Amino acid sequence: MTARKSSNSNSRNNGNGLRRRDFLQIAGGVAAGVVAGYGVSKFLAPSAPSEVEIAPGNLQNIIQEKNLTPDQAVAAVKTYVPGGARDEFIMFASGGHSGQVLVIGIPSMKLYKVIAVFTPEPWQGYGVGNLETEKILKEGSNGIRNLTWGDVHHPEISRTNAEFDGEWLFVNDKANGRMAVISLKDFETKQIVKIPNMQSQHGGCFCTPNTEYVVVGSQYPAPWDPETGYRPGETYVELDPQNPDTYKNNFRGLVAFLAFNREVGRIDLSKSFEIELPPYMQDLVAIGWGPSDGLCFINSFNTEMAVGDDLNGIPPLEVGASERDFDYLHVIFWKKAEELVKQGKYKELNGVKVISLDTAIKEGIIYLIPEPKSPHGCDITPGGEYIVVSGKLEPVATVYSVEKILTAIKNKDFEGTDEYGIPILKFESTKEAQVEVGLGPLHTEFDDKGYAYTSLFIDNKVAKWALGPPYHTGDEAWKVVDKIDIHYNVGHVAAPESNTPKPKGKYLVSLNKWSIDRFNSVGPLKPQNLQLIDITSSKMMLLYDMPIGLGEPHYARIISADKLNPIEVYPMGTNPLTFQKDPNAVSKGEERIERKVVNGQPVTEIWGTLIRSRITPDFIRVKQGDKVIFHLTNIETTPDATHGFTICEYNINLSLEPGEVATVEILADKPGVYAMYCTEFCSPLHLEMAGWFVVEPQ
Numbered sequence: 001m002t003a004r005k006s007s008n009s010n011s012r013n014n015g016n017g018l019r020r021r022d023f024l025q026i027a028g029g030v031a032a033g034v035v036a037g038y039g040v041s042k043f044l045a046p047s048a049p050s051e052v053e054i055a056p057g058n059l060q061n062i063i064q065e066k067n068l069t070p071d072q073a074v075a076a077v078k079t080y081v082p083g084g085a086r087d088e089f090i091m092f093a094s095g096g097h098s099g100q101v102l103v104i105g106i107p108s109m110k111l112y113k114v115i116a117v118f119t120p121e122p123w124q125g126y127g128v129g130n131l132e133t134e135k136i137l138k139e140g141s142n143g144i145r146n147l148t149w150g151d152v153h154h155p156e157i158s159r160t161n162a163e164f165d166g167e168w169l170f171v172n173d174k175a176n177g178r179m180a181v182i183s184l185k186d187f188e189t190k191q192i193v194k195i196p197n198m199q200s201q202h203g204g205c206f207c208t209p210n211t212e213y214v215v216v217g218s219q220y221p222a223p224w225d226p227e228t229g230y231r232p233g234e235t236y237v238e239l240d241p242q243n244p245d246t247y248k249n250n251f252r253g254l255v256a257f258l259a260f261n262r263e264v265g266r267i268d269l270s271k272s273f274e275i276e277l278p279p280y281m282q283d284l285v286a287i288g289w290g291p292s293d294g295l296c297f298i299n300s301f302n303t304e305m306a307v308g309d310d311l312n313g314i315p316p317l318e319v320g321a322s323e324r325d326f327d328y329l330h331v332i333f334w335k336k337a338e339e340l341v342k343q344g345k346y347k348e349l350n351g352v353k354v355i356s357l358d359t360a361i362k363e364g365i366i367y368l369i370p371e372p373k374s375p376h377g378c379d380i381t382p383g384g385e386y387i388v389v390s391g392k393l394e395p396v397a398t399v400y401s402v403e404k405i406l407t408a409i410k411n412k413d414f415e416g417t418d419e420y421g422i423p424i425l426k427f428e429s430t431k432e433a434q435v436e437v438g439l440g441p442l443h444t445e446f447d448d449k450g451y452a453y454t455s456l457f458i459d460n461k462v463a464k465w466a467l468g469p470p471y472h473t474g475d476e477a478w479k480v481v482d483k484i485d486i487h488y489n490v491g492h493v494a495a496p497e498s499n500t501p502k503p504k505g506k507y508l509v510s511l512n513k514w515s516i517d518r519f520n521s522v523g524p525l526k527p528q529n530l531q532l533i534d535i536t537s538s539k540m541m542l543l544y545d546m547p548i549g550l551g552e553p554h555y556a557r558i559i560s561a562d563k564l565n566p567i568e569v570y571p572m573g574t575n576p577l578t579f580q581k582d583p584n585a586v587s588k589g590e591e592r593i594e595r596k597v598v599n600g601q602p603v604t605e606i607w608g609t610l611i612r613s614r615i616t617p618d619f620i621r622v623k624q625g626d627k628v629i630f631h632l633t634n635i636e637t638t639p640d641a642t643h644g645f646t647i648c649e650y651n652i653n654l655s656l657e658p659g660e661v662a663t664v665e666i667l668a669d670k671p672g673v674y675a676m677y678c679t680e681f682c683s684p685l686h687l688e689m690a691g692w693f694v695v696e697p698q
């Protein structure tokens, strides 16, 4: 697919087409309407748009010199958030295959943080020496390899009554079938879970209305042994492209309901359950509320169950997977599934309770609905009454009514079953509307005024359309009302608190995969482009382009900033993993070095402190072959007084926030004298915040 340039007047210079009088009007308008409160107006001649001399630094001059269109000048002011002021919304954007999560302010589009999740990140002291964070990465690996990256697609915020509550963030790793838990108290990763019986995973994550479960569906089906499920590095099944039954019989999709224990902030696999699905490629998962409470929706592609093998005369997977006109939206009654688990109607596979596909069908908790081919998005309207699905290869957004779905199930209004015996509801009896949105529709978000916004991958546009009753009625319902060009190859769009009962409107972010021609060139690997769009008036307006020099931004969740309340300073001696007092915390005067032998291994253990501008102890002598354990407490109480800690050539870096305790273990394997120092420029004597680590030869 090729990115196409489009002529967007919002984003292009009008060259020299503007006359001086226009600039004065724009500047005057901007000053009066938007920036007067910031004191810029005093630089403007209030009511005299004359041709007299204008002082340097004057707004009109700047607009003129930069050759800005009126829209561009307004956009610049709309996104400006001065230092000291706060953004209205915070966006958690996927860092794609960087394995991290970006924290971005809206409307400023300032990047506040890159939260380390699946990939080691030294600034945060994540996975490069800090024992606790290395443990998170290790325990979150798959048992066969130490995984040091992830493919993050979908962030999700914990919910109360289906609304974002700002306490926890979850992100998935598509490549390795994992889920991560991040605390929004300190914006740090606390847990990574390898999801049993899943190889790759994509749909979700999506919390149930009160975050009882974090739900995620598989993407590429896993090889599956009916007795033992899927075990990484062990499960081997026959896959013969010439014999499609090998795929149909030996592979399975899955949806996982990962129980979240809010008290301790961890996923608890012992209370989680999974449901076996056919080996279609399941895609996005959405969990309902209100009229759709208790329902889980999952779309899918490759219901053809194509395998590929293009070198041997089988159509390529891409072709085989796009043959039929319809794929299937899965409808799953998750609360009923929870009941089945309570009744013992599951079998335990790899430490988690799994409801078999047969049981799910027999107990009436799973149904399919035809959906236009190769669907991608699966989104729930604010009232919980409709599901919007878009087929990438059909120019429409298809809207299903929850009420109609429930009625059709009650009346057994089926057109048959799939190959596995799952009842298929009739498309016509569940469909509410189809809206012609444009080419390559992917994902849909919602505002607070009954409008939907669908990304159009092929058109390079976003379409705004009116929802039907109760949002809009009569002629106004289900109608496209506006389109805006984006640059280029949009995936998801994201709007504040969309996919909850109370979207906030105002802004839309288009998460674009291409940025060709938009920025200074940085070589062949281009940044991704997040584009901020104003949706407050009837015409969408492009406000800002934000290059992201990091993995692909798939999706983002945006929350009102006032719902977040992170701590500024850890209570003295905190272990951030548990938020408890660390038993190895020490205060000033308690620093010490102890040497002992544990199971024949000599161990030197150090309890130290950091405070501007001193590491205590600053001279440590050990013997070659010693295991050396540092427990370091940052005894600062001032916000932002972070210290780092490294020992040269040891491949470690700690980040110790005020009050934090961190532990690092190294083996003093080579003799030498190594400098150790603080890696954060913390004080006038930061360079002196150093010491020596001496390893005596044996």
Ligand code: CUK
Pocket (backbone or CB within 6 Å): 153, 154, 202, 376, 442, 443, 490, 491, 492, 553, 554, 555
């Ligand atoms: S996905 Cu990448 S554009 Cu993983 Cu939600 Cu659609």
Ligand code: CUA
Pocket (backbone or CB within 6 Å): 611, 612, 613, 642, 643, 644, 678, 679, 680, 681, 682, 683, 686, 687, 689
């Ligand atoms: Cu502490 Cu630099």
